[in-house]
Amino acid sequence: MIRPILIHPDPRLKKPADPVVTVDDDLRTLAADMLETMYDAPGIGLAAPQIGVMQRVLVMDCVKEEGAEPRPMVLINPEVTWTSDEVSVYEEGCLSIPEQYADVERPAEVKVAWTDLDGAARSEHFTGLWATCVQHEIDHLDGKLFIDYLKPLKRQMITRKMQKLKRERARA
Numbered sequence: 541m542i543r544p545i546l547i548h549p550d551p552r553l554k555k556p557a558d559p560v561v562t563v564d565d566d567l568r569t570l571a572a573d574m575l576e577t578m579y580d581a582p583g584i585g586l587a588a589p590q591i592g593v594m595q596r597v598l599v600m601d602c603v604k605e606e607g608a609e610p611r612p613m614v615l616i617n618p619e620v621t622w623t624s625d626e627v628s629v630y631e632e633g634c635l636s637i638p639e640q641y642a643d644v645e646r647p648a649e650v651k652v653a654w655t656d657l658d659g660a661a662r663s664e665h666f667t668g669l670w671a672t673c674v675q676h677e678i679d680h681l682d683g684k685l686f687i688d689y690l691k692p693l694k695r696q697m698i699t700r701k702m703q704k705l706k707r708e709r710a711r712a
């Protein structure tokens with residue numbers, strides 16, 4: 541089921557999410573809905589708070605090559621366990637901040653540990669777009685948006701645009 545995506549500003553996007561205690565069928569349904577919502581948007585990552593569910597769950601699929609096998613990933617209670625000293629700059633966007641993009645600098649590579657949908661412990665070393673995406677999504681679980689890395693003036697300009705967009709959508 542495709543769920544509505546919250547648009548910034550929204551208090552739920554600024555609030556840390558709660559750890560998942562049990563991996564059950566409700567959580568598996570949530571993960572399936574999140575993947576469906578992400579692919580429909582379309583986007584490469586989505587965190588549960590973006591659909592108003594305050595739990596530490598994110599989904600992503602950064603396979604972009606035409607015709608390549610998709611790689612849907614579901615990360616429960618993800619934690620960054622290592623970051624590279626090397627940084628990289630990506631022009632980031634966000635499904636909760638439509639059509640706004642800005643350069644964000646982050647560690648180029650990260651190791652992340654998480655629980656999978658079977659309740660098993662997993663970890664992986666992410667590089668490239670995957671590394672940027674997983675850090676962006678984990679930020680969502682901590683109530684942080686990519687615009688929080690920008691200078692205040694730029695952030696305020698984007699926030700005003702989003703307020704206007706929300707007013708227009710409410711009227712439509």
Ligand SMILES: [Zn+2]
Nearest residue numbers: 633634635636
């Ligand atoms: Zn985002």
